[in-house]
Amino acid sequence: MASYSTNEFKSGLKVMLDGDPCMILENEFVKPGKGQAFNRVKLRNLKTNRVSEKTFKSGDSLESADVFDCEMQYLYNDGDFHHFMEPENFEQHQASNSTVGDAALWLKEQDLCTVTLYNGTPLAVTPLNFVELEVVETEPGVRGDTATGGNKPARLSTGATVKVPLFVNQGEIIRCDTRSGEYVSRVKG
Amino acid sequence: MSTEDWRPGAPLENLRRRAQILARIRAYFAAAQVLEVETPQLCPTTVTDPHLHSMQVPGHGYLQTSPEYAMKRLLAAGSGSIYQIARVFRADEMGRRHHPEFTMLEWYRVGFTLDQLIDDVAALACLALGETRCVRHRYRDLFRTRLGLDPLRCSIDELRAAARRYIDLAFDEADRDTWLELLMGQVIEPTLGIDTLSFVVDYPPSQAALARLHLDAEGQVVASRFELYHRGVELANGYHELLDADEQRARFAADLRERAARGLPAIAIDEPLLAALKSGLPDCSGVALGLDRLFMLAVGSDSLREVIAFSPPENR
Numbered sequence: 001m002a003s004y005s006t007n008e009f010k011s012g013l014k015v016m017l018d019g020d021p022c023m024i025l026e027n028e029f030v031k032p033g034k035g036q037a038f039n040r041v042k043l044r045n046l047k048t049n050r051v052s053e054k055t056f057k058s059g060d061s062l063e064s065a066d067v068f069d070c071e072m073q074y075l076y077n078d079g080d081f082h083h084f085m086e087p088e089n090f091e092q093h094q095a096s097n098s099t100v101g102d103a104a105l106w107l108k109e110q111d112l113c114t115v116t117l118y119n120g121t122p123l124a125v126t127p128l129n130f131v132e133l134e135v136v137e138t139e140p141g142v143r144g145d146t147a148t149g150g151n152k153p154a155r156l157s158t159g160a161t162v163k164v165p166l167f168v169n170q171g172e173i174i175r176c177d178t179r180s181g182e183y184v185s186r187v188k189g
Numbered sequence: 190m191s192t193e194d195w196r197p198g199a200p201l202e203n204l205r206r207r208a209q210i211l212a213r214i215r216a217y218f219a220a221a222q223v224l225e226v227e228t229p230q231l232c233p234t235t236v237t238d239p240h241l242h243s244m245q246v247p248g249h250g251y252l253q254t255s256p257e258y259a260m261k262r263l264l265a266a267g268s269g270s271i272y273q274i275a276r277v278f279r280a281d282e283m284g285r286r287h288h289p290e291f292t293m294l295e296w297y298r299v300g301f302t303l304d305q306l307i308d309d310v311a312a313l314a315c316l317a318l319g320e321t322r323c324v325r326h327r328y329r330d331l332f333r334t335r336l337g338l339d340p341l342r343c344s345i346d347e348l349r350a351a352a353r354r355y356i357d358l359a360f361d362e363a364d365r366d367t368w369l370e371l372l373m374g375q376v377i378e379p380t381l382g383i384d385t386l387s388f389v390v391d392y393p394p395s396q397a398a399l400a401r402l403h404l405d406a407e408g409q410v411v412a413s414r415f416e417l418y419h420r421g422v423e424l425a426n427g428y429h430e431l432l433d434a435d436e437q438r439a440r441f442a443a444d445l446r447e448r449a450a451r452g453l454p455a456i457a458i459d460e461p462l463l464a465a466l467k468s469g470l471p472d473c474s475g476v477a478l479g480l481d482r483l484f485m486l487a488v489g490s491d492s493l494r495e496v497i498a499f500s501p502p503e504n505r
Contacts, residue, residue: 007281017359029284032374033416033426034398035240036367037282040375041359054359055375057367058281 005061006039014046014067017054021046021065021118029058046116046123067123072115074107082107084115084122095122103127105160106178127178132187133157135172138164151183197498207484207496211274213316214294223270223296228259230276234457237444238398242280243456244289252278255477256295257399258462261430264297264473265465272296274480285492286422286482288501294483297475303413303429306474307388310417310425313478314386317487318419323386327405331377331389340369341393341409348372366395381418390415399437400428417478419486427476434466 004015009027016022022043031037037058044051046067072084072093081094082104093115097104099122106127107113114126138154154164154174162176164183173187197204218225235243235251236258243251253259256275263271277293298306311323332340336351348368352358355376363371381387391405397412405411413429431437441458448455484496494500 007283029282029287030374031282031284031287032370032378033423034238034396035370036363037240038371038374053357055356055371056359057363060360 002064003061004064006041006056006058009039009041014065015043015062016065017043017045017062020048021067021123023067025051031058046118049124065118066120067116067118069114069116069126071112074109074111074113076109077104082125084113084125087112093117093122095125099123100125103178105158106131106133106176108133108158129177129179130175130184131178132173132175133160135164135168135170135174138168138170140169154183198494198500199496199498203484203488203490203496204498206488210317210484210487211480214274214313217313217316218272218296221270223272223298224268226260226263226268226271226273228256228263228273228275229253230278232259234459237441237448237456237458239444239447239451239453242282242453244278244280254279255293257475257477258459260295260297260475261462261470262465264299265468265470267471270296270298270473283501283503288481288493288497290501291493292480293477294480295475295477297430297473299471299473301474303390303415303427303474306427306429306476307390307415310427310476310478311386311388314417314419314424314483317483318386321386321419322384323388324382325388325390326381327391328373328389328393328411329391329405329407329409332372335377335380336372340372341411351376366393369393369396378418378423379421382420382422385419387418388415389418392416397431398428398440399431401431403429422482422486423479424482424486425476425478427474429474430470432466432470432472434463437466438463 004013009024011025013024014021015024022045024041024043026042028040030040039056039058040053041056042051042053070086072086075083075085081096082100084093103125111131113128115122116124133156135154136157139152150166151163152166153161154168155161162181162183164174168174168186175184175187177184230253231246231249232253233250236254241254243254245251255277256273260271260273273295275293275295276290278290280289282289298309315321329340332338338347338351345365345368352368352371391411392414394402394410394412397414400412400414402410403413415427416423417425445455481493481496485493488496
């Protein structure tokens with residue numbers, strides 16, 4: 001497996017640290033007046049999502065991690081596992097509820113999402129940036145009120161709750177930004 | 190590459206300020222009768238320091254990491270006090286405060302003690318930064334106050350334990366100087382010179398480089414070297430210059446042994462420098478100051494990119 005020296009550390013690079021796959025977020029070169037240089041490296045542990053800052057001696061290296069992102073279709077949840085499929089070869093993968101985490105709130109069956117594989121096993125799931133979901137529960141809409149502010153909670157088919165404008169009705173499809181968890185617009189259907 | 194990438198990375202206003210400070214520096218040295226000199230950036234050999242990586246130009250030698258050796262040959266030839274505004278080059282150095290190519294102001298004052306040179310550096314820094322109060326710290330006292338240990342006498346295990354207390358480390362093993370440099374650079378340095386020019390003096394003898402040694406007030410051997418910090422940024426490094434050619438040769442040899450141990454390429458010792466020392470370097474003190482960093486602080490920025498017209502691409 002390839003290894004990377006501190007001067008090759010770039011944001012996005014995936015490496016092994018203390019037995020866990022990590023992604024490099026930032027790499028700062030620091031050097032005192034004379035002598036040994038160091039790299040202060042911010043990394044996200046891809047298993048726990050914890051971000052830490054580690055100091056390396058410049059020139060030290062880390063093994064690369066066998067981690068890559070794969071676009072997959074979400075199939076269904078059997079209670080314990082979420083099931084995904086690679087659209088090209090129909091290969092199926094299962095991920096535990098804890099691996100999927102909050103991403104489950106935005107996963108609609110048949111939708112595409114990004115599954116991060118580590119040594120071939122799902123490590124994390126990222127929904128599309130924008131998803132279109134049905135409102136299954138909200139207070140009745142206020143007809144004609146499209147201008148004034150004000151909002152109300154709405155529960156979506158996947159279980160997420162978002163704040164929507166007062167004019168949105170139960171049964172309508174809305175577009176949401178999964179990164180912020182915010183309502184974007186109504187979808188004409 | 191977008192079509193807008195031809196534009197300078199620094200505001201023109203900062204570049205005008207840079208030119209203005211450069212003019213003041215030249216006027217300062219002219220008034221003090223310090224001669225401006227130029228020495229080659231490309232030389233047949235280069236520094237032996239295992240922590241400095243020179244860029245090699247095949248068939249020609251190395252781009253210099255500092256003009257020090259050539260300037261010392263001028264001093265030995267009787268130039269009197271001299272200064273140089275030099276472009277210098279260091280491979281594998283890239284960061285917010287490090288560029289592989291940068292501008293160094295290096296000067297030597299014949300007959301100056303280290304104390305006199307510190308006053309000189311303070312006066313010059315104030316040309317760029319405005320009047321700023323100066324303070325001095327002994328290296329040893331900084332470690333005692335901030336970390337509760339004597340850097341010259343404590344054990345390596347104590348240094349390691351102190352480093353672990355403050356820093357999340359990705360390594361366990363390091364030599365004494367590496368631990369000291371880590372603690373100095375990451376724990377002490379950021380707190381230095383918040384609103385002052387902070388001069389740190391009396392470095393450990395193992396970090397003397399081209400400085401003489403002397404006994405400190407407690408009878409411990411220390412290096413006649415200082416560093417200047419302002420707002421947590423290391424700005425300058427000065428020495429009461431070593432005059433002894435044999436001692437200098439021994440330090441070069443020690444560097445080369447260290448390079449071999451680290452698997453770094455060997456560097457031919459700069460014989461003309463040693464010959465110049467042998468023929469007699471006048472008693473002098475010298476200092477190298479990172480001009481880009483000085484400009485950066487003068488315009489109130491924390492990135493070199495703000496004061497350099499065209500910076501190298503970021504390694505991100």
